[in-house]
Amino acid sequence: MDKLVNDFSFGLFFWQILLFGLLLLLLRRYAWKPILKAVNDREDGIKDALAAAEDAKKEMQNVTADSEKLLKEARAEREAMLKEAREIKEKVISEAKEQALAEGDKMLKQAQAAIESEKKAAVADIKAQVANLSVDIAEKVIKEELSDKKKQLKLVEDMLGDIKLN
Template sequence: MNPTAPESLVFWTTIIFVIFFILLRKFAWKPILGAVKGREESINNALASAEAARKEMQNLTADNERILHEARMERDVLLKEAREMKDKMIADSKHEAQIQGERMIEQAKAAIEAEKNAAMAELKSQVSSLSLDIAEKLLKEELSNKEAQTKLVEKMLGDVKLN
């Protein structure tokens, strides 16, 4: 082997490395660095998008909580109004029932009073009819006797003079 051979090998290896380095730099470094930068940008964009999506999700969650809270409040208000309406309807029904009950009691009292008056009138009529029958029978018996008739007429005439 030649003593200059290792030196020439080193020389040629260096020259080929430099040429290869220049060619790589000229043709490969820019696309590789561009691809790395593009990948870095896409990763940064993905991270930014993820952060934006996380913030949007927080906003949506907050909006959902707010809407849910408003819906619960509205439900509570509607339930309260429904309860108030139910209580009012019950109170109105009780009042109306009480009024109708009082009206029915008054009508019953009036009917009872009318029945009582009718019964009293009937009783009076029967009593007067019975009294007339008794008086007629008494008068017939007293008038059947001539002497009793005279006494009765004289008595009546005496009463008329006094009045």
């Protein structure tokens, strides 16, 4: 340190201060301003990016809320559609049961009517056969009775005896 104090020169000191000042002015004008401008631009860019990120976050929250809302609406619509489908299914089943019962009753009535008709036809046929047999038997009996003259006279007398006069 002594050497610095002993070798000190005011002229050299003056020129060093002058050159240092010029260097500071040149650096300020040509280096610091562009560096500070770049730093400020970078800072603004970071602020803008943060703002954009914040906006994106808010937009994402809005989209998430909208998607949740749409999802709830879709679920509600699905439930409504399922309920409607169940109601339609129950209605179709009920109508099918009613139609089947009506068809069954109709078929039963038709079968009963057909049985009744067949019964009447069978009874009429039996009556006709009985009548034919009765006529055939009566014809044979009458032929036999009328073949003999004595028997004919006795038959007429018996019939006349059976008739009551008023």
